[in-house]
Amino acid sequence: MTENKATERADRSERPDRGEFQGRGGNRNRRFVSRPKFCQFCTDKNLVIDYKNVELMSRFINETGKIRPRRQTGTCAKHQREVALAVKNARHIALLPFEGDFWADNN
Amino acid sequence: MHKYELIYILQADLDEATLDAAVETIETLIKSNQGEITKTERWGKRKLAYPIRKTNEGYYVLVNFDYAPENVAALKRTMGFNEQILRTSILRVD
Numbered sequence: 001m002t003e004n005k006a007t008e009r010a011d012r013s014e015r016p017d018r019g020e021f022q023g024r025g026g027n028r029n030r031r032f033v034s035r036p037k038f039c040q041f042c043t044d045k046n047l048v049i050d051y052k053n054v055e056l057m058s059r060f061i062n063e064t065g066k067i068r069p070r071r072q073t074g075t076c077a078k079h080q081r082e083v084a085l086a087v088k089n090a091r092h093i094a095l096l097p098f099e100g101d102f103w104a105d106n107n
Numbered sequence: 108m109h110k111y112e113l114i115y116i117l118q119a120d121l122d123e124a125t126l127d128a129a130v131e132t133i134e135t136l137i138k139s140n141q142g143e144i145t146k147t148e149r150w151g152k153r154k155l156a157y158p159i160r161k162t163n164e165g166y167y168v169l170v171n172f173d174y175a176p177e178n179v180a181a182l183k184r185t186m187g188f189n190e191q192i193l194r195t196s197i198l199r200v201d
Binding site for chain 2: 052067089091093094095096097098100
């Protein structure tokens with residue numbers, strides 16, 4: 001039973017990182033795409049989740065402005081909740097977009 | 108008294124003197140309600156991630172201060188009346 005669960009999880013981790021390189025839709029020939037294995041906030045205690053830090057927070061939204069899922073960013077559940085809140089706070093004061101391309105006219 | 112963090116966005120097309128006056132107004136507003144300002148930081152003109160009131164730029168000011176929780180709503184409301192302010196955000200930091 002537990003073994004079954006473990007294989008399921010392994011399967012999930014092999015899902016391609018769609019936000020980065022892959023197109024949308026089902027990709028039948030799944031290849032392993034490396035992704036961070038450890039939560040970067042757990043690993044680096046000096047890295048503080050701060051909604052004012054645009055450079056940091058922009059790493060957690062994709063090109064449409066959505067909050068990137070944990071399976072892409074590798075953050076743990078606890079820190080993902082904080083990240084989500086920080087992104088929402090940053091959106092309110094127009095540091096991050098609610099939707100649309102942020103980088104196109106900023107760079 | 109709790110520690111709060113206030114960020115507000117002023118219109119970017121105001122001249123220096125008007126900006127200074129606006130920042131001053133907010134500071135006196137906080138102080139007049141027994142608030143204690145610990146830090147003020149001007150980020151200056153920044154591009155907004157999305158247009159607010161049809162403008163694409165804003166002048167950001169960050170204020171850290173101690174304030175009585177029951178007065179925060181009133182502060183936010185008063186700042187809303189100021190037409191030079193595009194957006195405010197008051198968050199507790201402690």
